Amino acid sequence: MTLFSFPARCLGLLVSLCCAAAFSSAAWAQFRVEVTGVGMTQLPVLVTPFKGEAQAPQKIASIVQANLSRTGQFKPLPTGNLSLDEMSRPDWSALRSLSAEALLAGSVTRLADGRFDVRARLWDAVKGQEKADFRDTVGAADLRLSAHRLSDWVYQQLTGTPGVFTSRIAYVTKSSGRYSLWVADSDGEGARSAITSPEPIISPSWSPSGAQLAYVSFENRKPVVYIHELASGQRRELANFKGSNSAPAWAPDGRSIVATLSRDGGSQLWRVGLSGGEPQRLTTGSINTEPAFSPDGQTLFFVSDRGGNPQIYKMPAQGGPAERVTFSGTYNISPAVSPDGRWLAYVSRMGPGFKLHLMDLVSGQVSALTDTAFDERPSFAPNSRMLVYATQQGGEALMTTTLDGRVKARLAGQGGDLREPHWGPVRP
Template sequence: MLTRRNLIAAGLAGTSLGAFAQFRVEISGVGATQVPIAIPRFRDEDKAAQQISAIVRADLERSGFFRPVEVNGAALDETARPAMSEWRARSVDALAAGSVQRLADGRVDVRFKLWDVVKGSELGGQASAVDPADLRLAAHRIADYIYEKLTGDKGVFSTRIAYVTRGGGRYTLRVADSDGEGGQVALNSPEPIISPAWSPDGRELAYVSFESQKAVIYAQDVMSGKRRPIANFRGSNSAPAWSPDGGTIAATLSREGGSQLFLMDRNGGNVRRLTSSSAIDTEPCFSADGRTIYFVSDRGGGPQVYRVATGGGGVERVTFAGSYNISPAISADGRTLAYVTRQGNSFKLQTLDLSTPGSQPASLTDTSDDESPSFAPNGKLIIYATRAGGRDVLMTTTLDGRIKARLVSTTADVREPTWGPYGR
């Protein structure tokens, strides 16, 4: 399958939405500190199209901060007055319970309440009436509420991911929930699609398509499917990245000879060159404040991660360990760089603490074909592509590598993941 890493290696060496099959989430690993939480089945959820409690439990477990506790058929909802001493005896620190009820207008009323078992106090709850098609989203929002109440950080379970699949001789750009479920088709093509990138408002996806037998950058409205060309210049147009304000796109263009970084307005106008070297400069990504661009260059002899101010100027090398480092991604707080390093014949996901001078890379995986890391918007999880069991799959990992969730596709090879922003 043609991927960004294939293109980098080669270079350095010389519509509307429709339904898609679901993933199956497999979670492994043990976190260092986890909150034991009990989430019994919501009252009457068996009458709904989605098992709300199961979705919430899986979300929280995947985060690495929670350990779901077996409830052994306990029955209670948001109106209950739990016997806290009994739950403490089960070594439960937090408890969430709720109900699902179909309304006369066809919508579904979803309610829940959260309790701090240790303190014996209520932590609030929510009630919402949703279309049956939005029950998964309602469950993800419950998980977000619980996550934020108990960790102080914003949850990301109601956000979306985008990725590319290959099967039957076709390439498909898809959009799904953050757990890989509810996938929908954004674009089908007989030619490769690579490098999807979310706009900061979550309304558009930029990507590279080869349907015209060359690399062209498009931006596509996620809801309507309407798209527009962003960069179709002479030569190759690749690796789009949005600025945090959504007004600028960085990309790698070869329109002036060689592959260099350029900036342009979101509609493709006002093109200006950012880097000027005899090397290949590619895979740009913006820092959260928009002042810095991280990118990959072989200007030092082999591919490494560098950075440069968006206004131009001197280029600074960031990675030094290893001779082949590509695919940079930056956490929202700017403290952590994720990237892929080559170790022998293996490609491994690593992180580097940018806030501590002289820090050494940390390896997060035991797989050998990792690529395309992308941070969740809260910076607590990374999604990436890899190969496991003879198939291309997506994985999420906590930043310490202790908790991994394998999003297993049952119908196609899956690559090129990118995590969408808040705001859905």
């Protein structure tokens, strides 16, 4: 028995469809970034190859350039034959002829103990002045993380807003009859399997600290919510009540989860404390599912059919009267609230397809962000500037998009199927 007659791609919402969902046999453990589209205003940035990176396991400059490109806010420029590092004295007239407004150059040096010293300098190419210096010392295994740290640093220097490149994403695949929960860098690279199972795994959800993942597993022949500690690999059951237990969403304080439980009949929202105790029922009547917290933890957005068709509603996080939020379209699911509280992303049925939409929660204005037909489970970047979602575009794909929908990046691999991405917090 399904909650609603939703599409098979909406695995996190439909428990019964989760059991029957068909995944292809290839898991996407690694991705390739393909950026398309042009932002309205882009800052021309020149990122030169780092001195010594040819002998390093990671190409720092390429990672930084790809990170900046995905945001839609920067226009990477070709470097030609330029050879610079953080100690160079740039030829400003030559750089201005390339229309560069910012310049990043640096070096990667292997130390005697096997670690790598990463150094970089950022210049204002218009004024011909140094802006700031960066330095990081890491082991070989953390060179990619260092490149993401550098990307965050450059992004904040140039925009005044924190970057998100050191964050991670979680998603689910199936390969050779086994389901896997993956954790990858924000660009999709460096994916590692957190857990595998012969039974479906759905609805991964990051804890506010980024140290844990909640997810739903069917290994006990029914949906059960688990908490997984990423550092140790240890996990425990959080919600294994009578009936189904699904769609976990972390409270911003990290001390409880709201999930969809059918323990008393029907699908309702319940708050479950991580330290135990009796769950608190938050909704009654109709079907209520897919909870999503506002960043202050005071409001819950969720999907309900109380009006006849699936729509998104909101109510106080402790329960109470619900207010309808979505009115355009007759079928709206998968709410996600931006960390700054301004935006609501969701999936809306448009004819036979399902497209990603964005609502300004202040004005109520709604815009469609995609031209694909089977979008699934949007999730915001920690700085609220981008979204990740799954879709079908020449095959299964994990995508990021800017909030205006103009710049999209396909994180593509060797082929295969993936589902239900969720964007985690920035790592310290």
